[in-house]
Amino acid sequence: MFIYGNIGIIEICIDGAIAHNLNSRFYPIVTVSNNLKIPDFDANLIVSEAENIAKFHAGMFWNDSVKTVLSVCCNSPELFPYLKVCNSRLDYITKWLNKYFGGYNNRASKRTSKKIGTVSDKIIDTIISARLPTLSTDGINHIKYAHRLSMSAENVLGLLLEEYLAEKLSFYGWYCAWGETINKVDFCTKKGELLQVKIVVILKIVRAVVSVKELSFGNGIESMLKMELTIGKN
Template identity: 45%
Template sequence: MTDAYRFDESSTEKAIAYAKIYAGTNYSPAMETVLKVAFSEKRNLPTFRLKSSDTILLSGYMKKWVGAYLAGYNNRPSVRTGNCSGTHPDPMAKTILRARIPGLENNLADKIVAGHSLLMTIENNIGELLEEYLAVKLSPLGWYCCWGSTIDAVDFCKADGSLLQIKTSDNSENSSSSRVRQGTPIEKWFRRFSRRPGVYNWESLNRMLGRPGYVSESDFRAFAEKTIAANPACIYIAANHLLNRP
């Protein structure tokens, strides 16, 4: 979030014109809706590390904005290819694990450590799967995904300016989202209660949407399973990963 930018050209129509140029055939009514909402309150535009004290070239800013939107859209789980993590587990984890459970076999300890690293990768993907699931379900209701963080700390918006922020859990809020809500009303929803295993918050979102039973944990799980089955490469697992071995 930033104070309102000063652009060399200040009309939303100009921003739309640039977006159409940079997006080309990828321009869509959904992108236009997000763009109009973003420019209706310029304090909520992404900064792209630009100085708010400077006059910003609208053409250059829109090139970055469209690039961010399309990069986010094209990196959704159903179409992307996951990358190999550059980090490796700390060997001390296995040492401590076997010290705590002395009878643990070495091979099983290796698999536990490798499995933990993989689960961390998978957990990082849950939010992106949730975002894509809701993008599919909410767009017919007029809510469009702000792909690529093209509205600061907002995940979905409507043409009337309504804003929605989603989280996978009630304990995953960040400081950026808090700052935005101090200046702009944003509906906030989280999927699960972190301290109540097996308890989910879908009906809260259904009430917000005015559609009882429209989205659910079982439907989200079915979507995630279908997405991973159709594009398993979205989560990178090396062919020689320990969990692929007998």
């Protein structure tokens, strides 16, 4: 069974141009239960069958990124996501690939956002009116719409940053688990090192909190501490 050794938290603050390491600390071990989700599990067959499917399926391809993410799951089966109604190994593999390429092909830079469709509760109007009694109904509606738009923009910003990291980190051997194809993990390496990225937006500062999970600590973490990411210019 795969057991996470320690969890290191690395905060990368991206403000304008350069990402700097802010903090690093380590926590006690976290164990993960083995929950096999694939019928007739065979790691070698899973990889070879996935390669055959991806090479001949429209909208899919086979490269180091796909192979690495799938292989990491095969080496630690509890990392595989739960997929409903999988009656065979091929069924699971096909759905896993659809999940991976669904995330990759619909990443933030490649899709058109949908119009905001959420409707706020009427009590929100009452609360805003109590605080700002001179506001008209139109004014309250503008506030509510701007709030929903801002929340949506923050979500898009997080997705764009994740995509940016995927592009830059691949150079260092970290591959993105598109479509949530690894449970609670965003990036992985061929050695089985795992990263989870949390995006927090504070004013003009974007902070990526990266949880590093791996069997043994070594060059993987050191390289993350030393790495600088260029995200743009002011």
